[in-house]
Amino acid sequence: MGACKAPISNLQLPSSSPINKTPENITRRFFLFSLPLCASSSIVTTTPLLVLANNIPTVQANSCVARAESYDPVNRAEKEASATLSRRISEAIDLLEKGREFQAQGDFIDALLYFTQVVENYKDFAFSEYARVGRALALYEIGDKEEAIAEMEDVSISLKGYPEVHAALAAALYVDKHAPLLAENQFTIATLLDPHYTDLSYVKETKHWPPSLISSLQRFITLS
Template sequence: MQPPTPPLATGAAALSAPPPPTTTQSPSSASTRTAAGRRQLLVSGLLLAATGGARAAAAAGGRGEGALVGYDGPVVTEAERAASAAVSQRVGEAVGLLELGRELQARGEFPEALASFTRVVREYADLALSEYARVGRALVLYEIGDRDESIAEMEDVSIALKGYPEIHAALAAALYADKHAALLAENQFAIATLLDPHYTDLTYVRDTKHWPPSLVASLHDFITLS
């Protein structure tokens, strides 16, 4: 009969048992899981934002198409639309009269041109383009009206439209021929030709700008000092 095998000591059993497997993480797998977690957070945030936007759009749907979130009033009132339409209509009418006056002036129909320019000046004085109608009115007045009134109009407009070469050139011609103010004429003509040298060309003012014949003659006298 064999004697029983003595039991192993606890320490020996611990030494003989195989070690448990380790789960050491590589840096690449850890960074991959971190990136995946960030992507999940980003997707969750986008879903929440989309849900909130959809709820806001649904709430705004009752206020009409194009309504602003959190704004219950209309963007533009009917009164504002009507006022804008009225201003646009007035501007269109004034532009039409101004262009008509220039066409009549080009055809040599000076009384009719004067009437058209005068309508713009009187009926649309609140619009900036009325100053350009005053230019046409002054030029036509020089041909068929009182030249003193024409020159007074030119002087006034040359201040309102300082730097507009046509009015400075016309005033230079009139000051030289009618007021015999050569020095003032030279100053005005220097401004005009600095801005637009074409005003030294009589053909330009006659055929392109359609100045009245008497004003073209006055400019000729000034340029030739005759």
């Protein structure tokens, strides 16, 4: 028979047994549970924290993208002001084009009506000066030559270098104001910028001048 085994109650556990509650083991456990949560958690398991740490930049990036997409540097008042300005510009251009269409058709009364609307209601736009040129030509044709010449003289300053107004003013000054020297100066400016104004067919067919102003230009060119 084999050796008789000693009763379990009489067995002595070795001092190195992990369940032997020596002061050293108690101290190690106390140290373990006294660590900060983040440190002790990393000792127990690191996988969940690593996953969370890896997800933080992605969440932050998505949040930044969402904020950037929703950000609008233009406020509501600025948008409304821009829309109003765009609408006014469109209205003014339409009126100017209609005035030119009637001018091309030889209807200077209706042309005067549209040019005047641009001048009176949209004078804050720079291109309203071109409507003043059309208005001056129409005024000249319907017989209001004094106002037409005053308009031409004013526009020749605000649109200095615009050949059409200089040529028109030259013709009017020569015939209606009997001022050949002033007319010559204006016509010199016009033809230096655009020699076409020496051609009567150009002002008639391309620029659609009224018959009365074409006649005045012809008299100036021929000095008659």
